[in-house]
Amino acid sequence: MATLGAHEGKHKVTIVGSGNWGTTIAKVIAENTKEHPDLFEPDVQMWVYEEEITIPEASKLHDSSSEYSTEKHKLTTLINYFHENVKYLPNIALPHNITANPSLQDSVKDSTILIFNLPHQFIDKLCDQMKGFVLPYARGVSCIKGVSVSSEDIKLFSESIGEKLGIYVGALSGANIANEVALEKFSETTVAYDPPPMDSRNPTPKEGRTPQASQLDLTKITEHKDSSGLKSKVRLTPQPSELPPLDHQLLHILFHRPYFHVHVVSDVAGVSLGGALKNIVALAAGFVAGLEWGDNAKAAIMRIGLLEMRKFGKMFFENSVRTATFTEESAGVADLITSCSSGRNYRCAKMSVERKISIGEVEKSELNGQMLQGTSTAHEVYGFLKARGKEDEFPLLTSTYRILQGEAKVEDLPNLVAKPNEF
Ligand SMILES: NC(=O)c1ccc[n+]([C@@H]2O[C@H](COP(=O)([O-])OP(=O)(O)OC[C@H]3O[C@@H](n4cnc5c(N)ncnc54)[C@H](O)[C@@H]3O)[C@@H](O)[C@H]2O)c1
Numbered sequence: 057m058a059t060l061g062a063h064e065g066k067h068k069v070t071i072v073g074s075g076n077w078g079t080t081i082a083k084v085i086a087e088n089t090k091e092h093p094d095l096f097e098p099d100v101q102m103w104v105y106e107e108e109i110t111i112p113e114a115s116k117l118h119d120s121s122s123e124y125s126t127e128k129h130k131l132t133t134l135i136n137y138f139h140e141n142v143k144y145l146p147n148i149a150l151p152h153n154i155t156a157n158p159s160l161q162d163s164v165k166d167s168t169i170l171i172f173n174l175p176h177q178f179i180d181k182l183c184d185q186m187k188g189f190v191l192p193y194a195r196g197v198s199c200i201k202g203v204s205v206s207s208e209d210i211k212l213f214s215e216s217i218g219e220k221l222g223i224y225v226g227a228l229s230g231a232n233i234a235n236e237v238a239l240e241k242f243s244e245t246t247v248a249y250d251p252p253p254m255d256s257r258n259p260t261p262k263e264g265r266t267p268q269a270s271q272l273d274l275t276k277i278t279e280h281k282d283s284s285g286l287k288s289k290v291r292l293t294p295q296p297s298e299l300p301p302l303d304h305q306l307l308h309i310l311f312h313r314p315y316f317h318v319h320v321v322s323d324v325a326g327v328s329l330g331g332a333l334k335n336i337v338a339l340a341a342g343f344v345a346g347l348e349w350g351d352n353a354k355a356a357i358m359r360i361g362l363l364e365m366r367k368f369g370k371m372f373f374e375n376s377v378r379t380a381t382f383t384e385e386s387a388g389v390a391d392l393i394t395s396c397s398s399g400r401n402y403r404c405a406k407m408s409v410e411r412k413i414s415i416g417e418v419e420k421s422e423l424n425g426q427m428l429q430g431t432s433t434a435h436e437v438y439g440f441l442k443a444r445g446k447e448d449e450f451p452l453l454t455s456t457y458r459i460l461q462g463e464a465k466v467e468d469l470p471n472l473v474a475k476p477n478e479f
């Protein structure tokens with residue numbers, strides 16, 4: 057079990073995940089925890105899904121003739137020795153205050169801030185393994201771009217992780233190609249955080265609610281309806297009073313860098329949906345690019361995709377998803393543009409059309425263990441729409457799924473997404 061009171065008045069941060077984006081966000085956070093030792097323990101834990109690898113010769117940061125270059129070694133050993141994730145983020149020097157930890161339970165224990173950052177297909181199982189090891193007053197931020205779908209329901213990962221672990225979880229999403237952020241090229245992101253009002257240490261700045269700890273029933277599990285209108289059960293355990301309040305300002309300090317500009321909002325549903333659905337649109341953009349149809353075709357796909365993203369949010373997350381999140385935030389239109397320009401989903405879809413092979417084959421041969429999120433999200437979202445008889449109302453999302461299934465041709469996309477004029 058996690059031990060209480062191990063934080064000594066500072067937040068301790070763990071990154072759950074260490075892929076291309078997980079490692080990049082660990083770098084961003086470790087730079088900030090080091091700069092703010094009054095608020096955060098400088099050391100950042102990064103949970104690593106352990107695997108054995110040889111050092112790729114391509115890595116320029118270290119001497120490849122060293123003893124490490126020929127044999128297989130644990131990825132955590134290599135990360136901690138070279139301060140480089142040689143497999144998922146090669147050639148980027150990581151701050152020395154990141155510790156790669158292969159034990160999930162050990163990496164999260166005592167942490168007051170948990171950053172979830174890994175391919176969405178793994179998170180449910182990992183939450184089961186984390187149960188009982190997470191501080192009851194920990195808070196989370198999900199950087200996962202996907203949605204948790206069953207035939208009955210669709211949930212944001214911030215929600216499903218929060219429910220499983222009994223903590224509040226917000227979201228981070230934006231136009232953020234990991235390698236560019238890791239190289240400290242300028243980009244923006246959106247952090248969404250809207251904890252329940254009963255949480256005494258986390259008053260939402262927009263409402264300024266600050267109930268006293270003595271007013272709270274600490275054992276109560278309360279149904280929380282967040283700004284998206286979604287209901288979830290969250291244990292209202294306030295953080296110990298000596299911890300800096302985990303509010304919008306603190307999250308800004310944790311994530312913002314001179315090269316990584318953060319805008320903090322309360323629309324968790326809009327931010328999460330933007331990140332999930334743009335991956336499907338990026339596949340469609342890659343398909344038309346593979347046919348060399350040019351930028352006009354891609355722009356058409358992006359326009360239609362943005363409208364379907366907004367419609368999906370309004371239809372299934374009630375009216376509380378903010379349209380402005382899709383049109384004004386990095387998590388909306390900006391992420392759509394970058395993903396349809398050079399994201400992995402876009403690039404792999406393009407290659408699959410050019411080479412006339414499945415996108416799964418491209419993913420295996422080109423991504424060195426990194427994973428596409430758009431293909432599984434397309435399946436999941438289609439299943440959800442079909443179960444409600446709504447698939448025809450989202451022609452681009454549906455057609456992208458059908459192309460992946462081999463049920464439709466990329467050449468037919470213009471007809472499949474055409475909207476007749478109403479004269
Ligand atoms: N890479 C980017 O440019 C980028 C940018 C923004 C957001 N995102 C999002 O961030 C999330 C994480 O993506 P990423 O790029 O860090 O991952 P990635 O594509 O690099 O995925 C590989 C990761 O999955 C892990 N893994 C493999 N098998 C596993 C298993 N059985 N259990 C648990 N983990 C396993 C690997 O160890 C590795 O850390 C995704 O939702 C993605 O959409 C990615």
Ligand SMILES: O=P(O)(O)OC[C@H](O)CO
Pocket residue numbers: 201230231232233234335338391394395398399400401402428429
């Ligand atoms: O490479 P992708 O397609 O997973 O997209 C990466 C990021 O989400 C872009 O913001």
